[in-house]
Amino acid sequence: MLLYIDNRYSKNEQMKVSKINEKEIIDIICTNFSAKKNVVVGAGKDDCAVIGLGKCYLILTTDMLHKKADFLDRMSPYQIGWMTVACNLSDIASMGATPFAFVVAIGIPNDTDTVFLEGLGDGMEACASKYGVSIVGGDVDRHDELTLVGTAIGKVDKSRLVKREGAKAGDLLCVTGNPGSAQAGLRIALGKNGASKNAEDTLLGALFEPEPRIKEGIELSKFATSMTDTSDSLATSAHDLATQSKTGFNIHEKQIPILEEVKSISKSKKDLRELFLYGGGDFELLFTINPKDLDFASKKVTFSVIGKAVSEGVYFDDPKEKVEFRGYRHF
Amino acid sequence: MLLYIDNRYSKNEQMKVSKINEKEIIDIICTNFSAKKNVVVGAGKDDCAVIGLGKCYLILTTDMLHKKADFLDRMSPYQIGWMTVACNLSDIASMGATPFAFVVAIGIPNDTDTVFLEGLGDGMEACASKYGVSIVGGDVDRHDELTLVGTAIGKVDKSRLVKREGAKAGDLLCVTGNPGSAQAGLRIALGKNGASKNAEDTLLGALFEPEPRIKEGIELSKFATSMTDTSDSLATSAHDLATQSKTGFNIHEKQIPILEEVKSISKSKKDLRELFLYGGGDFELLFTINPKDLDFASKKVTFSVIGKAVSEGVYFDDPKEKVEFRGYRHF
Numbered sequence: 001m002l003l004y005i006d007n008r009y010s011k012n013e014q015m016k017v018s019k020i021n022e023k024e025i026i027d028i029i030c031t032n033f034s035a036k037k038n039v040v041v042g043a044g045k046d047d048c049a050v051i052g053l054g055k056c057y058l059i060l061t062t063d064m065l066h067k068k069a070d071f072l073d074r075m076s077p078y079q080i081g082w083m084t085v086a087c088n089l090s091d092i093a094s095m096g097a098t099p100f101a102f103v104v105a106i107g108i109p110n111d112t113d114t115v116f117l118e119g120l121g122d123g124m125e126a127c128a129s130k131y132g133v134s135i136v137g138g139d140v141d142r143h144d145e146l147t148l149v150g151t152a153i154g155k156v157d158k159s160r161l162v163k164r165e166g167a168k169a170g171d172l173l174c175v176t177g178n179p180g181s182a183q184a185g186l187r188i189a190l191g192k193n194g195a196s197k198n199a200e201d202t203l204l205g206a207l208f209e210p211e212p213r214i215k216e217g218i219e220l221s222k223f224a225t226s227m228t229d230t231s232d233s234l235a236t237s238a239h240d241l242a243t244q245s246k247t248g249f250n251i252h253e254k255q256i257p258i259l260e261e262v263k264s265i266s267k268s269k270k271d272l273r274e275l276f277l278y279g280g281g282d283f284e285l286l287f288t289i290n291p292k293d294l295d296f297a298s299k300k301v302t303f304s305v306i307g308k309a310v311s312e313g314v315y316f317d318d319p320k321e322k323v324e325f326r327g328y329r330h331f
Numbered sequence: 332m333l334l335y336i337d338n339r340y341s342k343n344e345q346m347k348v349s350k351i352n353e354k355e356i357i358d359i360i361c362t363n364f365s366a367k368k369n370v371v372v373g374a375g376k377d378d379c380a381v382i383g384l385g386k387c388y389l390i391l392t393t394d395m396l397h398k399k400a401d402f403l404d405r406m407s408p409y410q411i412g413w414m415t416v417a418c419n420l421s422d423i424a425s426m427g428a429t430p431f432a433f434v435v436a437i438g439i440p441n442d443t444d445t446v447f448l449e450g451l452g453d454g455m456e457a458c459a460s461k462y463g464v465s466i467v468g469g470d471v472d473r474h475d476e477l478t479l480v481g482t483a484i485g486k487v488d489k490s491r492l493v494k495r496e497g498a499k500a501g502d503l504l505c506v507t508g509n510p511g512s513a514q515a516g517l518r519i520a521l522g523k524n525g526a527s528k529n530a531e532d533t534l535l536g537a538l539f540e541p542e543p544r545i546k547e548g549i550e551l552s553k554f555a556t557s558m559t560d561t562s563d564s565l566a567t568s569a570h571d572l573a574t575q576s577k578t579g580f581n582i583h584e585k586q587i588p589i590l591e592e593v594k595s596i597s598k599s600k601k602d603l604r605e606l607f608l609y610g611g612g613d614f615e616l617l618f619t620i621n622p623k624d625l626d627f628a629s630k631k632v633t634f635s636v637i638g639k640a641v642s643e644g645v646y647f648d649d650p651k652e653k654v655e656f657r658g659y660r661h662f
Contacts, residue, residue: 017448018441025471028445029437029452035465038431042467049467051432053486054385062482064436064472100369101382105395105480106360110349114359117348121360134366136373136380139480140356141395149436149470149480151393155384 046164046244047091047228048154057161059099059154061091066107066147072189077116079208080148081123087231088152089131089212090283094229096162096221097154099133099214104150107143124150131214160221162287167226167245171288173307175256176213179234180272181206183279184262199261210283219300220287227287233327235277237286238307238314245288250317251307280328377495377575378422378559379485388492390430390485392422397438397478403520408447410539411479412454418562419483420462420543421614425560427493427552428485430464430545435481438474462545491552493618495575498557502619504572504580504638506587507544510565511603512537514610515593530592541614550631551618558618564658566608568617569638569645576619581648582638611659 017025026044035042040057041050048061065071065087071080085102092099104124108117128135133152167173185207188195195203213229220227226245230237234256242248258276266272288309289297297303307317314323348356357375366373371388372381379392396402396418402411416433423430435455439448459466464483498504516538519526526534544560551558557576561568565587573579589607597603619640620628628634638648645654 014444014446016441017439017443017445020445022471025439025448026469028448029455029469029471030466031449032453033456033466034460035467036431036463039465039467042465043469049432049434051465051467058389058432058484060432060434060468060482060484062434062436062468062470062480064438064470064474064478064480066438066472066474068475069472100367101380101389101391103380103391103393103482105393105482107395107397107478108348108356110347112348113345114348114351115345117356117359118362122363124360125363125365129365132367134370134373134382135361135364136366136370136382137391137393138357138360138374139393139395140353140360141397141400143395143397143476143478144399145475147395147397147438147474147478149393149395151391151434151436151482153389153391153484 041163047094050095050161056155056157059092059095059097059156061088062149062151063087064147064149067145071146074189075208077119078123081120082127082209084148084150085124085127086210086212086283088150089133089214090229090231092152092154093213093217094227094285095156096160096217096224096227097156098218099131099152099154101153102128102133102135102150103137104135104148105139107141107147109144109146110142131212156221162221162224162227164226164228164240164244167241167247167288167309169247169309169311171225171309172291172294172305173249173251173288173309174303174305175230175284175286176216176303177282177284178257178259179230179282179284180258180262180276180279182210182281183275184265186281187265195265199264202261207281212283213285216285216301220285220297223289223293223297224287225289227285230282230284230286231280233278233280234286235323235325236327238323239325241286241288242314247309248312249307249314250310251315251323252318253316255304255306257304277323278327372494378425381492387486387488390423390426390428390487392419393480393482394418395478395480398476402477405520406539408450409454412451413458413540415479415481416455416458417541417543417614419481420464420545421560421562423483423485424544424548425558425616426487427491427548427555427558428487429549430462430483430485432484433459433464433466433481434468435466435479436470438472438476438478440475440477441473462543487552493552493555493558495557495559495571498572498576498578498619498640500578500640500642502556502640503622503625503636504582504619504640505634505636506561506615506617507547507634508613508615509588509590510561510613510615511589511593511607511610513541513612514606515596517612518596526596530595533592538612543614544616547616547632551616551628554620554624554628555618556620558616561613561615561617562611564609564611565617566654566656567658569654570656572617572619573645578640579643580638580645581641582646582654583649584647586635586637588635608654609658
């Protein structure tokens, strides 16, 4: 029993968390964590945790969203609810798994209108039921700042699990959807643009009601050698696959399928890269496949080949230029 | 696609959440929730959600803790970590299940010291590993207020699930441990007492490092006809069992095993009831068993018989007096 006096840590050098990055924070918290042998993928290693249970793997992920960091004034309660579910389902999709249950803890400010709760609940249910997921429980608490923590569970046959690790040199690098759409939507939401009404609708939709790629992830689990979602940026995701797979990537910039609406609000080539390469918020899948599977995979899922796995480094190949390891950062 | 304009809710009467209680908030959020047929216990129905998966049930629970509501200044980082895990494991225990995995989302203020993170991680790991649970993942985010949301998963054979529903008139009402210990600890932590050093250590230990009754819950799953944990108060838990089981309880007040340390800091009989009956924070199990199982159950688990299930109403029997339906409230 330690009671309220706990001097064990006083000899360590102290530093404020504002001075260290997200990975360093996680490493400190996890210093003494140990996992049982049924844990296939543990804390901080992939988009989700993976635990053996009978013939399948259970897939688990949790995500905190809160007003100051994640919710713009233009977001409706319905969209906040949708996003709370979608961001977790996207992580489940990236493992090739099928989500089936969701729980949510909600910290609610006292001055919240009940009508907000209706929209919030409907948005969560809309996203969950669209993807076959039951919202089975939760917790509500009074909180100064609207805070939503969703946790999703999925399952996958042991032979179908796809991790960030697994890409081999020669594999094709592929992506679903259109990189940069959500980041362009964010620019519109913040009022920094002269977008047309059509562009505005498309890009705000991409930002506020992203579709987790559940069906695509399940199909791709037959082919993909590595996979992650692109929520923190295309660049971050490519580096994550490269690091975990111990490979690199040559990316063919011209083959990245960027929407005309995104191009229309960018000010320069450099600015466009900030949107499609370093911008966050897209819930697309970035994955690798063996070239021999390309034709068959293409019949099952809509995606674009944007590069090739090489021995090391993440570069654009024409002209050769380094892709930085950066994107949306929580810290 | 709804985009950012969402007028569907504007016709409803609006009210602030500060004017409604926790159950009403949950009911509004869940209005349109639907669950698949594999969901045995859904949102808001029991201590945990229950989902069929192969030969067993998966048990899921999530709990939000945050500084203003849950952490006293005297709590060490280690104890905050311990509590984050323990409160979820207690819910798993109350279903008769075995917890095996835990994920946590942590909102961290910028001025937090890294040494705090060390203690927090160690406290979480200490509680998890003591009960055979792996901490498999999480999320960290910057947040103005320290906020911790843990989610625990357990499993139980389908024949062994224990719910709040199931008590029959004539069953014995039983409790593990010593009701009121944590609430008495809270009074000490707030400085409102003249407790001895020994009493202080015992009661602050009960408050800050509660032991979830995992082993007891698993043993009791062979006997218990209904079960819940007492975290919101003994009175709340008795009413929850009564409501879900459609029974009542006669409680023998004199048989409730209250620690001498708790009695020593209470000012009157009425005040003592505030501690053991209406106080929160104990992570004990309140359950019912058929009288024929009493001897055998007593050999496996340490507990006290404190009453009997009757057709309706929750009362003290000597003298007859109503037990109110109140305890710790999140709203």
